[in-house]
Amino acid sequence: MKCRKCGGSAALELRRHNAAFCPPHFIEFFRKQVADAVHRYRMFSREEIIMVAVSGGKDSLALWDVLIEDGYRTAGLYLDLGIFDYSKESRAKCEAFAAARGQTLHVERVADAVGAPIPVVQQATRRPTCSACGLSKRYLMNRAALEHGYTVVATGHNLDDEAATLFGSVMHWQTDALPRQSPALPSTHPKLVRRVKPLYRLSELETAAYAFLRGIDYIVEECPFAQGATSIAHKEVLNRLEEASPGSKHNFLFGFLDRARPAFERAEDVALQECASCGQVTTGAVCAFCKLADLVKRRTSGETP
Amino acid sequence: MKVILRNPRREIDVDGKRRVKELLGELGILPSTVLVIRDNELLTSDAVVGGDDVLEVRPVMSGGRDATP
Numbered sequence: 309m310k311c312r313k314c315g316g317s318a319a320l321e322l323r324r325h326n327a328a329f330c331p332p333h334f335i336e337f338f339r340k341q342v343a344d345a346v347h348r349y350r351m352f353s354r355e356e357i358i359m360v361a362v363s364g365g366k367d368s369l370a371l372w373d374v375l376i377e378d379g380y381r382t383a384g385l386y387l388d389l390g391i392f393d394y395s396k397e398s399r400a401k402c403e404a405f406a407a408a409r410g411q412t413l414h415v416e417r418v419a420d421a422v423g424a425p426i427p428v429v430q431q432a433t434r435r436p437t438c439s440a441c442g443l444s445k446r447y448l449m450n451r452a453a454l455e456h457g458y459t460v461v462a463t464g465h466n467l468d469d470e471a472a473t474l475f476g477s478v479m480h481w482q483t484d485a486l487p488r489q490s491p492a493l494p495s496t497h498p499k500l501v502r503r504v505k506p507l508y509r510l511s512e513l514e515t516a517a518y519a520f521l522r523g524i525d526y527i528v529e530e531c532p533f534a535q536g537a538t539s540i541a542h543k544e545v546l547n548r549l550e551e552a553s554p555g556s557k558h559n560f561l562f563g564f565l566d567r568a569r570p571a572f573e574r575a576e577d578v579a580l581q582e583c584a585s586c587g588q589v590t591t592g593a594v595c596a597f598c599k600l601a602d603l604v605k606r607r608t609s610g611e612t613p
Numbered sequence: 614m615k616v617i618l619r620n621p622r623r624e625i626d627v628d629g630k631r632r633v634k635e636l637l638g639e640l641g642i643l644p645s646t647v648l649v650i651r652d653n654e655l656l657t658s659d660a661v662v663g664g665d666d667v668l669e670v671r672p673v674m675s676g677g678r679d680a681t682p
Binding site for chain 1: 657
């Protein structure tokens with residue numbers, strides 16, 4: 309297979325683009341896709357310092373690498389979930405990445421905020437692990453950005469993540485979730501930091517290939533709690549569709565963003581206020597994170613069954 | 614050739630030459646879900662593998678995400 313740009317030996321075939329690229333031209337393609345995403349959604353400016361939420365996986369470290377290489381000022385945020393050796397290894401990957409590039413890495417322990425590491429939270433609350441973990445991460449990302457004075461948080465969500473989330477929302481007609489599905493969520497409250505997803509135009513295969521070709525040492529092993537997660541099942545369904553019809557995921561997500569999302573956006577009208585317990589932004593009197601932390605505290609102390 | 618699979622990590626021996634696409638088909642793996650690596654280089658689906666090759670078939674799927682956007 310030949311590179312579309314130079315005719316050299318290709319390293320990656322992108323069936324949805326009907327193209328293949330050699331390593332240098334794939335890296336060029338990848339960075340251009342990120343630049344287009346940043347420009348299209350006006351995600352951030354060169355004056356800002358971007359807080360990049362990193363997990364040690366391919367997506368977030370690839371994102372951090374692209375932003376550094378493009379000359380943006382960045383800092384990393386690693387959230388230590390306390391998931392046994394998986395967290396130890398992923399933290400080490402992030403620390404090594406940051407040190408090698410002279411970048412600041414902030415580290416927050418979920419256990420310090422919620423009262424217990426994710427495995428204990430899962431046992432104590434009997435919630436799906438990814439749900440409690442996701443809630444904690446969104447909360448802590450926002451809080452850490454505010455505390456350190458960053459105006460924007462960038463996450464490594466890719467095209468597959470976004471298509472799978474959209475698929476899940478549509479499967480259950482979660483019309484309240486649809487307007488929030490966007491590559492860029494603006495700050496709608498002084499205590500709510502802008503959240504952006506500069507990799508939304510790139511597939512998992514592409515982020516993995518970029519990380520590999522750039523020599524990024526990322527954690528390949530899956531999170532031990534990911535097995536059986538609904539989001540994985542949705543990705544598998546979409547992967548089969550993609551195999552039969554390249555571009556399906558792209559069309560599903562981009563069609564939604566361009567044509568369907570605006571209709572749901574108009575329908576959303578949510579009043580934001582500050583949580584009575586922690587002061588972070590919420591739609592109720594007490595935020596979901598404080599409710600979670602309170603439940604964990606009561607269950608782990610044996611107060612409530 | 615030796616094929617290294619991940620999650621969980623294991624190794625299998627495969628006899629004969631074939632294209633990457635055929636190998637993945639035999640293993641029941643969709644090509645868009647893995648990187649195929651030989652000698653620290655990525656292989657496309659039309660590459661021929663076999664003999665003394667050592668291949669790593671590395672999954673690209675990130676696992677388990679909260680459904681909230």
